[in-house]
Amino acid sequence: MGGAVTGGPGAAAKVAARGLNCPSCGAALTVRAFEHTISVVCGSCQSVLDAKDPNLRVLQRFAQTKRVEPRIPLGTRGTWRGRPYEVIGFQRRTIHVEGTPYSWDEYLLFNPYAGFRYLTEYAGHWNDVTTVRSIPEERTAGRPVARLGGRSFRHFQTAEASTTYVLGEFPWQVRVGDSAKSRDFIAPPYILSAEETEGEKTWSLGEYVGGAEVWKAFGLPGSPPRASGVFANQPSPEPGGERRTMWTLFLTFVGIVVAFAAWRAVQGSAEVFRQSYVLGPGDDEPFVTQPFTLGGRPSNVELRIQTDVQNGWAYFNFALVNLASGTASDFGREVSYYEGVEDGEAWHEGSRTDDVRIPTVPPGRYYLRVDPELPADAARSVRYTLTLRRDVPGWRYFLVVLVLLAVPPLKTVGRGASFERARWAESDYPPAGLGGDDD
Amino acid sequence: MTRRAANCPNCGARIEFLWSAAVQTTCAYCRSVLVRHDVDLERVGRVGDLPPDASPIQIGTEGRYRDRSFLVVGRILYEYERGGWNEWHVVMSDGASGWVSDAQLDYAVSFLVPAPPPLPNVAEVKPGYRLQFKGATYEVTVVTPARYRGVEGELPFEYWDKSEVFFADLRTRGAEFATIDYSEPTPLFFAGESVGYDDLGLRNVREFEGWGAR
Amino acid sequence: MRHVRYAGYVLYGSALIGLLGAAEYRGWSFLRVNEVRNVPRSVRDNPGAYRSPYSGGGRYMRGK
Numbered sequence: 001m002g003g004a005v006t007g008g009p010g011a012a013a014k015v016a017a018r019g020l021n022c023p024s025c026g027a028a029l030t031v032r033a034f035e036h037t038i039s040v041v042c043g044s045c046q047s048v049l050d051a052k053d054p055n056l057r058v059l060q061r062f063a064q065t066k067r068v069e070p071r072i073p074l075g076t077r078g079t080w081r082g083r084p085y086e087v088i089g090f091q092r093r094t095i096h097v098e099g100t101p102y103s104w105d106e107y108l109l110f111n112p113y114a115g116f117r118y119l120t121e122y123a124g125h126w127n128d129v130t131t132v133r134s135i136p137e138e139r140t141a142g143r144p145v146a147r148l149g150g151r152s153f154r155h156f157q158t159a160e161a162s163t164t165y166v167l168g169e170f171p172w173q174v175r176v177g178d179s180a181k182s183r184d185f186i187a188p189p190y191i192l193s194a195e196e197t198e199g200e201k202t203w204s205l206g207e208y209v210g211g212a213e214v215w216k217a218f219g220l221p222g223s224p225p226r227a228s229g230v231f232a233n234q235p236s237p238e239p240g241g242e243r244r245t246m247w248t249l250f251l252t253f254v255g256i257v258v259a260f261a262a263w264r265a266v267q268g269s270a271e272v273f274r275q276s277y278v279l280g281p282g283d284d285e286p287f288v289t290q291p292f293t294l295g296g297r298p299s300n301v302e303l304r305i306q307t308d309v310q311n312g313w314a315y316f317n318f319a320l321v322n323l324a325s326g327t328a329s330d331f332g333r334e335v336s337y338y339e340g341v342e343d344g345e346a347w348h349e350g351s352r353t354d355d356v357r358i359p360t361v362p363p364g365r366y367y368l369r370v371d372p373e374l375p376a377d378a379a380r381s382v383r384y385t386l387t388l389r390r391d392v393p394g395w396r397y398f399l400v401v402l403v404l405l406a407v408p409p410l411k412t413v414g415r416g417a418s419f420e421r422a423r424w425a426e427s428d429y430p431p432a433g434l435g436g437d438d439d
Numbered sequence: 440m441t442r443r444a445a446n447c448p449n450c451g452a453r454i455e456f457l458w459s460a461a462v463q464t465t466c467a468y469c470r471s472v473l474v475r476h477d478v479d480l481e482r483v484g485r486v487g488d489l490p491p492d493a494s495p496i497q498i499g500t501e502g503r504y505r506d507r508s509f510l511v512v513g514r515i516l517y518e519y520e521r522g523g524w525n526e527w528h529v530v531m532s533d534g535a536s537g538w539v540s541d542a543q544l545d546y547a548v549s550f551l552v553p554a555p556p557p558l559p560n561v562a563e564v565k566p567g568y569r570l571q572f573k574g575a576t577y578e579v580t581v582v583t584p585a586r587y588r589g590v591e592g593e594l595p596f597e598y599w600d601k602s603e604v605f606f607a608d609l610r611t612r613g614a615e616f617a618t619i620d621y622s623e624p625t626p627l628f629f630a631g632e633s634v635g636y637d638d639l640g641l642r643n644v645r646e647f648e649g650w651g652a653r
Numbered sequence: 654m655r656h657v658r659y660a661g662y663v664l665y666g667s668a669l670i671g672l673l674g675a676a677e678y679r680g681w682s683f684l685r686v687n688e689v690r691n692v693p694r695s696v697r698d699n700p701g702a703y704r705s706p707y708s709g710g711g712r713y714m715r716g717k
Contacts, residue, residue, distance in 0.1 A: 014645070014646045014647060014648045015493055015645055015646070015647045015648060016648050017648045017649060033493070034493035034647065035490075035491050035492045035493040035523075036493050036522070036543055036544070038521070038522055052522070084650070084651075111650075112493065112495055112544075112647040112650055113495045113544070113636050113641075113644065114544065114635070114636040114637070115543065115544025115545060115636065116543065116544065131545070133545070133547075133610055133614070133616070133633045134610055134611065134612055134613055134614060134633075135578055135580065135610050135611065135612060136612070137612055147612075148612075171522065171543045172521055172522070173521075199566065200566070200581065201580075242655050242658070245655075245659060246658075246659075246662065249659065249662055249663060249666065250666075253666040253669075253670065256670055257670060257673070260670075260673070260674070260677075264677060285700075285701070286700040286701050286703065287700050288696065288697050288700045297678070298679065298680065299678070299679065299680035300680030300681070300682055301680075317705050317707045319689060319692070319703065319705060321692050321696070323694075326690065326691045326692045326693065326694075327688060327689070327690050327691075327692070328688070328689040328690075328692045329686045329687075329688060329689075330686065330687045330688070330689045330705050330706060330707060331684060331685065331686045331687065331707060332705075332707035356682075356684050357680070357682035357684060358682065358684060358686060359679075359680055359681050359682035359684060359686065360679050360680050360681065361680065367697065369696065369700055369703055371700075371705065391680060393677060394676060394677065394681070394682065397673055397676055397677075398673065401669050401670065401672075401673045404669055405666055405669060408662050408665065409662075
């Protein structure tokens with residue numbers, strides 16, 4: 001077998017690739033990871049062989065009968081994280097959740113200097129995985145959490161993962177049927193996984209990557225498989241930091257609006273006219289008020305009509321007439337109020353008071369022309385008071401603006417929340433109403 | 440820097456020392472294990488053919504760890520149930536002796552700790568055992584019965600012809616790494632940290648067929 | 654990309670507040686007002702001479 005002679009003369013000779021033949025079927029074997037390889041699968045007869053044995057002892061004969069084509073063919077080279085890697089091994093792992101099997105694929109990448117790493121794929125979601133040598137701190141009280149490098153990872157799922165398919169070579173022993181207890185903790189875009197066999201625990205850290213990045217790195221033809229559903233550590237389109245910023249912006253806007261409203265309230269609005277009248281039935285003659293002055297800039301004029309209508313209505317036609325220019329703002333208002341008791345319940349409809357704001361009235365001397373009216377069969381008189389105030393804040397508009405300001409941050413929160421529901425639906429902690437098992 | 444030189448007492452080949460304080464070395468030609476006594480070299484044994492391995496590090500590799508540069512001058516090769524690993528003996532620019540371990544391309548740098556904390560004995564040590572060292576809590580992750588497969592080059596002590604040795608690896612919450620070597624009557628404690636290949640800035644490394652340099 | 658969203662919201666909020674400020678400054682309102690021009694001074698002595706687009710609105714709206 002190949003491999004350079006270490007030390008001695010010619011120590012600078014290159015480490016040579018190994019050429020082997022399968023003892024089971026005679027097919028030529030490719031060994032890509034030099035002396036690191038411990039197990040190698042014969043591509044022809046699918047037997048797992050001991051690469052460290054001079055005779056390539058068969059570890060598992062005909063490990064599998066089906067054939068699976070890895071999405072990244074064995075032997076493909078690509079540039080990943082700044083250096084060349086070759087895909088040397090492929091493994092399919094399967095877990096069972098409520099009787100349903102879920103499988104993901106693992107691609108073992110090799111570089112003779114930097115070593116080994118994985119790319120894993122499930123339903124179009126890819127992860128770049130490396131082994132972690134530090135020991136994460138685990139908190140098991142409540143929902144388990146693992147901490148590593150100052151980051152907290154929340155427990156997502158615990159399952160028994162078995163190897164259901166192998167191809168290529170591995171720097172450790174593999175067999176179809178090998179199984180390990182797998183615990184996943186997430187801190188999107190990262191996933192921290194612990195795999196345990198016979199009391200030995202190995203931690204690995206995965207980072208979510210897009211299929212397009214994998215395809216580009218390895219020069220694969222066509223497009224990567226479309227990602228379906230939300231994966232455990234898939235980054236949210238509405239990450240927490242963005243939600244907070246949106247809310248901060250919202251609160252800033254609210255602060256501005258509230259300050260503006262307070263300023264308007266403090267300014268007050270001047271009362272420029274107030275007069276009370278009595279309107280008798282059949283007494284609806286139009287009249288004009290005494291002139292009054294509207295000062296300041298062109299702003300609104302609020303007209304308040306306070307009446308004592310009782311189970312009836314009164315109608316008023318108003319014209320706010322500018323003495324100098326002869327221009328008038330003309331409009332009509334109705335005031336109606338009805339009440340009664342029906343089936344023991346009191347009801348009422350309408351209002352005795354009406355407020356209306358006349359827009360953009362230039363300053364000047366004005367009078368009000370009033371043309372009141374009562375129903376033809378009105379029995380009683382109606383007392384009413386007309387009050388005019390200059391430059392009254394439109395409070396409804398403030399409210400509408402506050403509501404409209406809340407829409408974008410609420411949309412952000414809503415989208416984020418629905419993404420997180422989809423994420424946790426696949427975990428050991430599905431949100432209420434989404435089914436799944438309750439461990 | 441002039442290197443000290445001597446002749447192999449067995450085959451006469453010229454031995455040039457990369458490190459002035461080397462205690463033991465091997466002759467590249469006849470594979471004799473030679474121990475230095477001042478000027479003379481004593482042949483104490485022979486090391487068998489080392490199994491082929493694919494570590495990119497070789498004797499003569501240069502690198503950098505933190506604030507010091509180093510030169511690889513020797514190694515000890517072990518084998519265990521999962522495969523093999525190398526303990527490369529490196530000499531730092533200040534003359535100190537250190538170790539770069541390469542286990543399936545997983546690298547760590549460590550140094551012998553002359554005054555270690557109280558260490559468990561071979562019977563006591565098991566995964567989960569904890570000890571405190573320099574403010575960090577170290578936990579035993581794996582206890583490995585290993586077979587010594589051979590030595591090469593210059594070592595800071597006499598080390599040859601061992602059979603089965605026990606090692607305990609310890610890790611912390613951070614990147615720290617330690618190992619307890621039970622091959623001597625008194626356990627030896629080495630402490631350091633896990634490093635990535637790029638962290639060592641290695642030059643003069645081996646080349647691999649089908650792969651460009653580095 | 655999120656900076657585009659933040660900028661968009663700031664623009665949106667600023668536009669809303671700007672509109673609110675303009676409405677308060679100019680005294681805007683949704684009241685449907687008809688502008689009647691050249692109301693003669695004589696209306697002050699004879700209010701009945703004024704013809705409004707809304708006169709008799711009560712009878713019209715109540716249909717009695």
